Amino acid sequence: MSPHRFYERTVGTETLFSGRVVRLERLTVELPDGSRSTREVVRHPGAVAVLAEPRPGYLLLVEQYRKGPEQALLEIPAGKLDPGESPERCALRELAEETGYQAAGVAKVCEFFSTPGFSDEKVHLFVASGLVPGRSHPDADEWLAVHELPQQEVARKLWSGELRDAKTIIAVQWWLLRANGGADGGGCR
Amino acid sequence: MSPHRFYERTVGTETLFSGRVVRLERLTVELPDGSRSTREVVRHPGAVAVLAEPRPGYLLLVEQYRKGPEQALLEIPAGKLDPGESPERCALRELAEETGYQAAGVAKVCEFFSTPGFSDEKVHLFVASGLVPGRSHPDADEWLAVHELPQQEVARKLWSGELRDAKTIIAVQWWLLRANGGADGGGCR
Numbered sequence: 001m002s003p004h005r006f007y008e009r010t011v012g013t014e015t016l017f018s019g020r021v022v023r024l025e026r027l028t029v030e031l032p033d034g035s036r037s038t039r040e041v042v043r044h045p046g047a048v049a050v051l052a053e054p055r056p057g058y059l060l061l062v063e064q065y066r067k068g069p070e071q072a073l074l075e076i077p078a079g080k081l082d083p084g085e086s087p088e089r090c091a092l093r094e095l096a097e098e099t100g101y102q103a104a105g106v107a108k109v110c111e112f113f114s115t116p117g118f119s120d121e122k123v124h125l126f127v128a129s130g131l132v133p134g135r136s137h138p139d140a141d142e143w144l145a146v147h148e149l150p151q152q153e154v155a156r157k158l159w160s161g162e163l164r165d166a167k168t169i170i171a172v173q174w175w176l177l178r179a180n181g182g183a184d185g186g187g188c189r
Numbered sequence: 190m191s192p193h194r195f196y197e198r199t200v201g202t203e204t205l206f207s208g209r210v211v212r213l214e215r216l217t218v219e220l221p222d223g224s225r226s227t228r229e230v231v232r233h234p235g236a237v238a239v240l241a242e243p244r245p246g247y248l249l250l251v252e253q254y255r256k257g258p259e260q261a262l263l264e265i266p267a268g269k270l271d272p273g274e275s276p277e278r279c280a281l282r283e284l285a286e287e288t289g290y291q292a293a294g295v296a297k298v299c300e301f302f303s304t305p306g307f308s309d310e311k312v313h314l315f316v317a318s319g320l321v322p323g324r325s326h327p328d329a330d331e332w333l334a335v336h337e338l339p340q341q342e343v344a345r346k347l348w349s350g351e352l353r354d355a356k357t358i359i360a361v362q363w364w365l366l367r368a369n370g371g372a373d374g375g376g377c378r
Contacts, residue, residue: 004261006254006332016206017213019229021307024206024213027256037330039256040208042231044307065195067216067228068309069302072193080306112355113258114304117269118210118233120257121304123355141226143195166301166312166355173362180369 006032008039021045021080022119044121048091049078049167051109051175052101052128057151059175060099061168064144074147074157075165076172078123087124095128097137099146104130109174114166123167125174151179195221197228210234210269211308233310237280238267238356240298240364241290241317246340248364249288250357253333263336263346264354265361267312276313284317286326288335293319298363303355312356314363340368 003009012028023043030036052060061074079094081087091106106126114121138144149157157163158172192198201217212232219225241249250263268283270276280295295315303310327333338346346352347361 004254006252006261006334008254008256010256016208019205019213019215020227021229022213022231024208024211024231026208029256031330032332035330038209040210041257042211042213042307043257047306063195065193065197066302066305067197067199067218068230068232068307069305069311070309072195073302073305075305078306110350110358112353112358113255113262114355115308115310116255116258116262116264116354117236117267118231118257119304119308120259122258141220141224143221145195161299164301165305166303166359169299169301170355170358170362173359173366176366177362177369180366 008032008037011036040118042119042121044080044119045083046081046087046122046124047078047114048081048087048094048124048126049076049171050091050095050103050106050126050128051076051171052095052099052103052131054101054131054133054148058148059151059154059172060101061147061149061154062098062144063147064142069164073165073168074163075168078167088126091124091126091128096134097139098142098144100134100136101128101131102134103128104132109171112170125167125171151175197221200225229307231308231310233269233308234272235270235276235311235313236267236303237270237276237283237313237315238265238360239280239284239292239295239315239317240265240360241284241288241292241320243290243320243322243337247337248340248343248361249284249290250336250338250343251287251333252336253331258353262354262357263352264357267356277315280313280315280317285323286328287331287333289323289325290317290320291323292317293321298360301359314356314360340364
Protein backbone atom coordinates (compact mmCIF):
# COMPACT_ATOMS: atom_id res chain seq x y z
CA MET A 1 0.00 0.00 0.00
CA SER A 2 1.47 3.36 -0.97
CA PRO A 3 1.70 5.95 1.77
CA HIS A 4 -0.94 8.68 2.09
CA ARG A 5 -0.24 11.77 -0.05
CA PHE A 6 0.28 13.82 3.12
CA TYR A 7 2.41 11.13 4.82
CA GLU A 8 5.04 12.50 7.20
CA ARG A 9 8.10 10.29 7.31
CA THR A 10 9.87 10.07 10.67
CA VAL A 11 13.55 10.97 10.33
CA GLY A 12 14.32 11.34 14.04
CA THR A 13 12.86 10.30 17.40
CA GLU A 14 13.79 11.76 20.77
CA THR A 15 12.21 10.44 23.97
CA LEU A 16 11.77 13.47 26.22
CA PHE A 17 10.13 11.71 29.16
CA SER A 18 8.89 8.26 30.17
CA GLY A 19 6.30 8.34 32.94
CA ARG A 20 3.93 6.05 34.79
CA VAL A 21 1.26 6.39 32.13
CA VAL A 22 2.58 8.41 29.19
CA ARG A 23 5.77 8.76 27.19
CA LEU A 24 6.54 12.04 25.49
CA GLU A 25 8.40 11.97 22.18
CA ARG A 26 9.62 14.67 19.83
CA LEU A 27 9.63 13.44 16.26
CA THR A 28 11.39 15.10 13.38
CA VAL A 29 9.35 14.54 10.24
CA GLU A 30 9.82 15.06 6.55
CA LEU A 31 6.80 16.79 5.02
CA PRO A 32 5.38 16.01 1.55
CA ASP A 33 7.46 18.83 -0.02
CA GLY A 34 10.69 17.48 1.52
CA SER A 35 10.94 20.16 4.21
CA ARG A 36 11.20 19.23 7.88
CA SER A 37 9.21 19.97 11.01
CA THR A 38 8.84 18.55 14.52
CA ARG A 39 5.84 16.89 16.16
CA GLU A 40 5.37 16.34 19.89
CA VAL A 41 3.55 13.06 20.51
CA VAL A 42 2.26 11.76 23.83
CA ARG A 43 2.42 7.96 23.62
CA HIS A 44 -0.35 6.19 25.52
CA PRO A 45 -1.02 2.42 25.90
CA GLY A 46 -4.64 2.81 24.72
CA ALA A 47 -7.86 2.66 26.67
CA VAL A 48 -11.32 1.14 26.81
CA ALA A 49 -14.69 2.61 27.75
CA VAL A 50 -17.88 0.66 28.46
CA LEU A 51 -21.50 1.58 27.91
CA ALA A 52 -23.30 -0.58 30.47
CA GLU A 53 -27.04 -0.79 31.18
CA PRO A 54 -27.61 -2.38 34.60
CA ARG A 55 -31.28 -2.55 33.58
CA PRO A 56 -32.98 -1.45 30.33
CA GLY A 57 -32.91 2.32 29.88
CA TYR A 58 -30.43 2.95 32.70
CA LEU A 59 -26.73 3.80 32.38
CA LEU A 60 -23.78 3.20 34.72
CA LEU A 61 -21.74 6.34 35.31
CA VAL A 62 -18.67 6.79 37.47
CA GLU A 63 -18.01 10.05 39.30
CA GLN A 64 -14.36 10.81 40.01
CA TYR A 65 -12.04 13.73 40.52
CA ARG A 66 -9.83 14.46 37.51
CA LYS A 67 -6.62 16.26 38.29
CA GLY A 68 -5.96 17.68 34.81
CA PRO A 69 -9.37 19.35 34.43
CA GLU A 70 -9.29 20.05 38.22
CA GLN A 71 -12.90 18.99 38.67
CA ALA A 72 -15.08 15.93 39.26
CA LEU A 73 -16.48 14.38 36.09
CA LEU A 74 -19.24 11.89 35.32
CA GLU A 75 -17.82 9.26 32.97
CA ILE A 76 -18.70 5.82 31.70
CA PRO A 77 -16.48 3.09 33.19
CA ALA A 78 -13.07 3.17 31.50
CA GLY A 79 -9.41 2.47 31.94
CA LYS A 80 -6.02 1.86 30.37
CA LEU A 81 -4.93 -1.33 28.65
CA ASP A 82 -2.46 -3.43 30.60
CA PRO A 83 0.54 -4.73 28.62
CA GLY A 84 -0.60 -7.58 26.35
CA GLU A 85 -4.24 -7.26 27.43
CA SER A 86 -6.96 -7.42 24.78
CA PRO A 87 -9.44 -4.51 24.69
CA GLU A 88 -12.34 -6.92 25.37
CA ARG A 89 -10.68 -8.36 28.49
CA CYS A 90 -9.75 -4.86 29.67
CA ALA A 91 -13.36 -3.71 29.23
CA LEU A 92 -14.69 -6.58 31.38
CA ARG A 93 -11.97 -5.96 34.00
CA GLU A 94 -12.46 -2.20 34.25
CA LEU A 95 -16.23 -2.52 34.43
CA ALA A 96 -15.93 -5.00 37.31
CA GLU A 97 -13.22 -3.03 39.14
CA GLU A 98 -15.00 0.30 38.96
CA THR A 99 -18.65 -0.70 39.31
CA GLY A 100 -18.70 -4.27 40.63
CA TYR A 101 -20.77 -5.43 37.64
CA GLN A 102 -19.71 -8.59 35.84
CA ALA A 103 -20.75 -8.65 32.18
CA ALA A 104 -21.49 -11.79 30.17
CA GLY A 105 -19.91 -10.10 27.17
CA VAL A 106 -18.95 -6.89 25.43
CA ALA A 107 -19.47 -5.86 21.80
CA LYS A 108 -17.41 -3.21 20.01
CA VAL A 109 -19.22 0.05 19.28
CA CYS A 110 -16.33 1.99 17.77
CA GLU A 111 -12.72 3.06 18.14
CA PHE A 112 -11.46 6.61 18.14
CA PHE A 113 -8.43 8.77 18.82
CA SER A 114 -9.15 11.02 21.79
CA THR A 115 -6.87 13.86 20.66
CA PRO A 116 -4.93 12.97 17.50
CA GLY A 117 -3.19 16.37 17.31
CA PHE A 118 -0.77 15.49 20.09
CA SER A 119 -1.35 11.87 21.18
CA ASP A 120 -1.73 8.35 19.81
CA GLU A 121 -4.26 7.37 22.50
CA LYS A 122 -6.91 5.11 20.97
CA VAL A 123 -10.13 4.42 22.89
CA HIS A 124 -12.08 1.21 22.25
CA LEU A 125 -15.75 1.76 23.08
CA PHE A 126 -17.84 -1.29 24.00
CA VAL A 127 -21.42 -1.99 24.97
CA ALA A 128 -21.78 -4.61 27.71
CA SER A 129 -24.49 -7.27 27.98
CA GLY A 130 -25.70 -9.63 30.69
CA LEU A 131 -24.76 -7.55 33.75
CA VAL A 132 -24.66 -9.16 37.19
CA PRO A 133 -24.03 -6.91 40.22
CA GLY A 134 -21.08 -7.55 42.53
CA ARG A 135 -18.58 -5.69 44.61
CA SER A 136 -16.31 -3.00 43.13
CA HIS A 137 -12.58 -2.95 43.82
CA PRO A 138 -10.99 0.21 42.40
CA ASP A 139 -7.24 0.83 42.51
CA ALA A 140 -5.84 2.07 45.82
CA ASP A 141 -5.48 5.66 44.60
CA GLU A 142 -8.81 5.72 42.74
CA TRP A 143 -11.74 7.34 44.56
CA LEU A 144 -15.05 7.06 42.82
CA ALA A 145 -18.82 6.82 43.18
CA VAL A 146 -21.05 4.77 40.89
CA HIS A 147 -24.40 6.09 39.65
CA GLU A 148 -27.23 4.35 37.81
CA LEU A 149 -29.21 6.97 35.93
CA PRO A 150 -32.29 6.72 33.69
CA GLN A 151 -31.91 7.71 30.03
CA GLN A 152 -34.02 10.84 30.43
CA GLU A 153 -31.71 12.17 33.16
CA VAL A 154 -28.59 11.22 31.21
CA ALA A 155 -29.97 13.05 28.15
CA ARG A 156 -30.72 16.09 30.31
CA LYS A 157 -27.14 16.08 31.61
CA LEU A 158 -25.87 15.85 28.02
CA TRP A 159 -27.89 18.81 26.75
CA SER A 160 -27.26 20.94 29.84
CA GLY A 161 -23.48 20.56 29.40
CA GLU A 162 -23.03 18.56 32.61
CA LEU A 163 -21.36 15.70 30.71
CA ARG A 164 -17.92 17.04 29.86
CA ASP A 165 -15.90 13.91 29.09
CA ALA A 166 -15.45 13.21 25.37
CA LYS A 167 -15.75 9.40 25.46
CA THR A 168 -18.87 9.67 27.63
CA ILE A 169 -20.51 12.15 25.25
CA ILE A 170 -19.75 9.82 22.32
CA ALA A 171 -21.24 6.84 24.17
CA VAL A 172 -24.36 8.69 25.33
CA GLN A 173 -25.04 10.20 21.91
CA TRP A 174 -24.67 6.74 20.36
CA TRP A 175 -27.09 5.36 22.97
CA LEU A 176 -29.62 8.11 22.12
CA LEU A 177 -29.19 7.67 18.35
CA ARG A 178 -29.72 3.93 18.77
CA ALA A 179 -32.87 4.61 20.83
CA ASN A 180 -34.01 6.93 18.00
CA GLY A 181 -33.36 4.16 15.47
CA GLY A 182 -30.52 6.19 13.97
CA ALA A 183 -27.63 3.83 14.70
CA ASP A 184 -27.93 1.13 12.07
CA GLY A 185 -26.07 -2.12 12.54
CA GLY A 186 -23.64 -2.45 15.37
CA GLY A 187 -22.76 1.21 15.81
CA CYS A 188 -19.77 3.17 14.56
CA ARG A 189 -18.32 -0.01 13.11
CA MET B 190 -17.90 26.45 47.64
CA SER B 191 -16.55 23.44 49.51
CA PRO B 192 -14.28 21.15 47.52
CA HIS B 193 -15.63 17.95 45.98
CA ARG B 194 -15.59 14.97 48.32
CA PHE B 195 -12.97 13.28 46.14
CA TYR B 196 -10.90 16.47 45.74
CA GLU B 197 -7.17 15.86 45.34
CA ARG B 198 -5.13 18.69 46.79
CA THR B 199 -1.88 19.50 44.98
CA VAL B 200 1.07 19.39 47.36
CA GLY B 201 3.83 19.43 44.75
CA THR B 202 4.31 20.35 41.09
CA GLU B 203 7.24 19.36 38.93
CA THR B 204 7.48 20.51 35.32
CA LEU B 205 9.01 17.62 33.41
CA PHE B 206 8.99 19.16 29.97
CA SER B 207 7.83 22.33 28.20
CA GLY B 208 7.31 21.89 24.48
CA ARG B 209 5.98 23.73 21.48
CA VAL B 210 2.40 22.66 22.21
CA VAL B 211 2.23 20.78 25.49
CA ARG B 212 3.77 20.99 28.96
CA LEU B 213 4.14 17.84 31.00
CA GLU B 214 3.77 18.08 34.78
CA ARG B 215 4.02 15.56 37.57
CA LEU B 216 1.76 16.51 40.46
CA THR B 217 1.93 15.10 43.95
CA VAL B 218 -1.59 14.98 45.35
CA GLU B 219 -3.16 14.36 48.71
CA LEU B 220 -6.06 11.92 48.42
CA PRO B 221 -9.29 12.14 50.45
CA ASP B 222 -7.88 9.75 53.09
CA GLY B 223 -4.73 11.86 53.50
CA SER B 224 -2.45 9.47 51.60
CA ARG B 225 -0.41 10.68 48.66
CA SER B 226 -0.11 9.73 45.01
CA THR B 227 1.24 11.25 41.81
CA ARG B 228 -0.61 12.35 38.67
CA GLU B 229 0.99 13.02 35.28
CA VAL B 230 -0.82 15.86 33.53
CA VAL B 231 -0.28 17.07 29.98
CA ARG B 232 -1.09 20.80 29.99
CA HIS B 233 -2.62 22.07 26.76
CA PRO B 234 -3.76 25.61 25.81
CA GLY B 235 -7.24 24.39 24.81
CA ALA B 236 -8.78 23.98 21.38
CA VAL B 237 -11.79 24.71 19.24
CA ALA B 238 -13.66 22.64 16.68
CA VAL B 239 -16.23 23.88 14.19
CA LEU B 240 -19.26 22.18 12.68
CA ALA B 241 -19.73 24.06 9.43
CA GLU B 242 -22.37 23.51 6.74
CA PRO B 243 -21.24 25.18 3.49
CA ARG B 244 -24.80 24.48 2.26
CA PRO B 245 -27.76 22.84 4.07
CA GLY B 246 -27.14 19.16 4.74
CA TYR B 247 -23.44 19.27 3.83
CA LEU B 248 -20.47 19.20 6.23
CA LEU B 249 -16.93 20.58 5.89
CA LEU B 250 -14.28 17.99 6.75
CA VAL B 251 -10.52 18.34 6.70
CA GLU B 252 -8.27 15.44 5.78
CA GLN B 253 -4.78 15.53 7.27
CA TYR B 254 -2.00 13.21 8.33
CA ARG B 255 -1.76 12.79 12.10
CA LYS B 256 1.63 11.76 13.35
CA GLY B 257 0.53 10.27 16.71
CA PRO B 258 -2.07 7.91 15.22
CA GLU B 259 0.26 7.50 12.17
CA GLN B 260 -2.62 7.77 9.72
CA ALA B 261 -4.68 10.33 7.82
CA LEU B 262 -7.90 11.33 9.56
CA LEU B 263 -11.07 13.12 8.50
CA GLU B 264 -11.82 15.83 11.06
CA ILE B 265 -13.97 18.89 11.39
CA PRO B 266 -11.95 22.15 11.21
CA ALA B 267 -10.14 22.68 14.51
CA GLY B 268 -7.11 24.18 16.16
CA LYS B 269 -5.40 25.40 19.30
CA LEU B 270 -6.18 28.63 21.11
CA ASP B 271 -3.55 31.34 20.74
CA PRO B 272 -2.52 33.11 23.97
CA GLY B 273 -5.32 35.47 25.04
CA GLU B 274 -7.56 34.46 22.14
CA SER B 275 -11.28 33.85 22.79
CA PRO B 276 -12.68 30.48 21.67
CA GLU B 277 -15.14 32.25 19.34
CA ARG B 278 -12.39 34.23 17.59
CA CYS B 279 -10.24 31.11 17.37
CA ALA B 280 -13.12 29.16 15.78
CA LEU B 281 -13.60 31.82 13.08
CA ARG B 282 -9.84 31.97 12.46
CA GLU B 283 -9.28 28.22 12.23
CA LEU B 284 -12.29 27.74 9.95
CA ALA B 285 -10.95 30.41 7.59
CA GLU B 286 -7.33 29.21 7.71
CA GLU B 287 -8.13 25.56 7.09
CA THR B 288 -11.09 25.79 4.69
CA GLY B 289 -11.15 29.35 3.36
CA TYR B 290 -14.72 29.82 4.57
CA GLN B 291 -15.57 33.02 6.45
CA ALA B 292 -18.46 32.60 8.89
CA ALA B 293 -20.83 35.37 9.95
CA GLY B 294 -20.89 33.86 13.42
CA VAL B 295 -20.41 30.82 15.61
CA ALA B 296 -22.63 29.45 18.40
CA LYS B 297 -21.39 27.21 21.18
CA VAL B 298 -22.57 23.59 21.01
CA CYS B 299 -20.67 22.23 24.02
CA GLU B 300 -17.33 21.99 25.77
CA PHE B 301 -15.56 18.79 26.70
CA PHE B 302 -12.29 17.38 27.96
CA SER B 303 -10.72 15.22 25.26
CA THR B 304 -8.92 12.87 27.65
CA PRO B 305 -9.31 13.94 31.30
CA GLY B 306 -7.31 10.99 32.65
CA PHE B 307 -3.99 12.55 31.63
CA SER B 308 -4.64 16.02 30.17
CA ASP B 309 -6.46 19.28 30.86
CA GLU B 310 -7.19 19.87 27.16
CA LYS B 311 -10.66 21.40 26.80
CA VAL B 312 -12.32 21.52 23.38
CA HIS B 313 -14.92 24.17 22.60
CA LEU B 314 -17.29 22.92 19.90
CA PHE B 315 -19.11 25.50 17.78
CA VAL B 316 -21.59 25.49 14.94
CA ALA B 317 -20.92 28.14 12.31
CA SER B 318 -23.49 30.18 10.39
CA GLY B 319 -23.47 32.39 7.31
CA LEU B 320 -20.57 30.78 5.44
CA VAL B 321 -18.93 32.59 2.53
CA PRO B 322 -16.26 30.74 0.52
CA GLY B 323 -12.74 32.15 0.21
CA ARG B 324 -9.15 31.01 -0.01
CA SER B 325 -7.61 28.78 2.67
CA HIS B 326 -4.20 29.55 4.16
CA PRO B 327 -3.04 26.72 6.43
CA ASP B 328 0.16 26.93 8.48
CA ALA B 329 3.40 26.25 6.60
CA ASP B 330 3.78 22.75 8.08
CA GLU B 331 0.08 21.86 7.76
CA TRP B 332 -0.90 19.76 4.74
CA LEU B 333 -4.58 19.21 4.30
CA ALA B 334 -7.46 18.67 1.90
CA VAL B 335 -10.97 20.04 2.40
CA HIS B 336 -14.06 17.95 1.65
CA GLU B 337 -17.73 18.92 1.47
CA LEU B 338 -19.80 15.81 2.11
CA PRO B 339 -23.57 15.25 2.25
CA GLN B 340 -25.10 14.13 5.55
CA GLN B 341 -25.89 10.66 4.26
CA GLU B 342 -22.24 10.04 3.37
CA VAL B 343 -21.01 11.50 6.67
CA ALA B 344 -23.44 9.22 8.54
CA ARG B 345 -22.20 6.24 6.54
CA LYS B 346 -18.61 7.11 7.47
CA LEU B 347 -19.64 7.36 11.12
CA TRP B 348 -21.35 3.96 11.24
CA SER B 349 -18.64 2.24 9.19
CA GLY B 350 -15.94 3.38 11.62
CA GLU B 351 -14.21 5.63 9.08
CA LEU B 352 -14.55 8.65 11.37
CA ARG B 353 -11.96 8.03 14.08
CA ASP B 354 -11.44 11.46 15.65
CA ALA B 355 -13.31 11.98 18.94
CA LYS B 356 -14.31 15.64 18.45
CA THR B 357 -15.54 14.86 14.92
CA ILE B 358 -17.64 11.91 16.14
CA ILE B 359 -19.17 14.14 18.85
CA ALA B 360 -19.99 16.85 16.30
CA VAL B 361 -21.44 14.46 13.72
CA GLN B 362 -23.56 12.60 16.28
CA TRP B 363 -24.89 15.95 17.53
CA TRP B 364 -25.65 16.97 13.91
CA LEU B 365 -27.56 13.70 13.37
CA LEU B 366 -29.42 13.95 16.70
CA ARG B 367 -30.42 17.51 15.82
CA ALA B 368 -31.63 16.33 12.39
CA ASN B 369 -33.65 13.65 14.23
CA GLY B 370 -35.14 16.30 16.51
CA GLY B 371 -33.25 14.82 19.45
CA ALA B 372 -31.04 17.79 20.33
CA ASP B 373 -33.30 20.18 22.16
CA GLY B 374 -32.25 23.78 22.55
CA GLY B 375 -28.79 24.79 21.47
CA GLY B 376 -27.13 21.42 21.91
CA CYS B 377 -25.00 20.12 24.77
CA ARG B 378 -25.35 23.45 26.52
